[in-house]
Amino acid sequence: MKAFLILEDGTIFEGTSIGSAKEVISEIVFNTSMTGYLEVLTDPSYAGQAVVMTYPLIGNYGICRDDMESQRPWPDGFIVRELSRIPSNFRSGDTIQHFLETCDIPGISGIDTRALTKILREKGTMNGMITTTVYADLSEPLGRISQYSVRGVVKAVSRREKLVLPGDGKRVALLDLGTKNNIARSLNARGCQVTVYPCDTTAEEILASQPDGIMLSNGPGDPKENVEIIKEIRRLYESEVPIFAICLGHQLMALATGADTFKLKYGHRGGNHPVKDLETGRVYITSQNHGYAVDPDSLDKSVAVPAFVNVNDNTNEGLRYIGKNIFTVQYHPEACPGPQDSAYLFDRFITMMGGKR
Secondary structure, X not given: OEEEEEEOOOOEXXXXXXXXXXXXXXXXEEEOOOOOHHXXXXXXXXXXXXXXXXXXXXXXXXXXXXXXXXXXXXXXXXXXXXXXXXXXXXXXXXXXXXHHHHOOOEEEEOOOHHHHHHHHHHHOOEEEEEEOOOOOOOHHHXXXXXXXXXXXXXXXXXXXXXXXXXXXXXXXXXXXXXXXXXXXXXXXXXXXXXXXXXXXOOHHXXXXXXXXXXXXXXXXXXXXXXXXXXXXXXXXXXXXXXXXXXXXXXXXXXXXXXXXXXXXXXXXXXXXXXXEEOOOOOEEEEEEEEEEEEEHHHXXXXXXXXXXXXXXXXXXXXXXXXXXXXXXXOOEOOOOOOOOOOOHHHHHHHHHOOOOO
């Protein structure tokens, strides 16, 4: 079946329908990872977006559900150059085609993803529609496409009930803003007992449990939309509990302490982003997935100072908070997919809580 990707600027790509045949309008973003498409699909940070994979062949090692970063996939759509129909992997339990169909996610294959990525890099992230309908007049679909915006996604992806993951070490409260499973796994692997809280949990409830440390997770959407969550994070900041925040959590902590955020032209999404530690000068290759960044010029230097910077575009990649046991990073030290260069940050967090690495 033919399918079409219609971009907000009127550009049309024709390809083959994959997954569900339903029509969807979403924000179109690209990811440059060569592997890890299942982890990308199940990363809650992609809620409200359709993902373009720049690597030309996707699906060749099938679907292994043990690698999923949440219980279900979150992107609105999936866009690839070539979809492998016959996976070769002893761990595979499904094909990516059947997985997309079962999860009702529409997609399109057979398009020039390199040309599409160039458009998104030059013009910036834009909305688009994946459809099997042939529109003789584009004015109607383009009107709907232009009106789309990513809204309410943090509450949509966050868990509804508290979850305790046993451990015999430090007790960590993980605020689920759209967390990936490997954040909790990384803490569990270091002996931590992890209690995962829904995103709308009050600071009072979290602090009442007397955790040794608090983790603010990654998540989707515009950080400024989360007004009530930001208020609660401010209360967590005012406590003396050590805090480690990743991605959206990093942005929300910055907003809670008076800084500002802005939308990047096309975001950082992939497993090869170089980040420089401003204290040591060392550069790490990191996994990233975000469309917003903290404005370093908006920081109150008596509250927080830049700790990491993106080598490619000099955007902020992390903050160190003055007089507080708090540090935050924009990238993903738990990776999945991506390099393990930054896993040491979890060890730093354990030390901050008074534990042994």
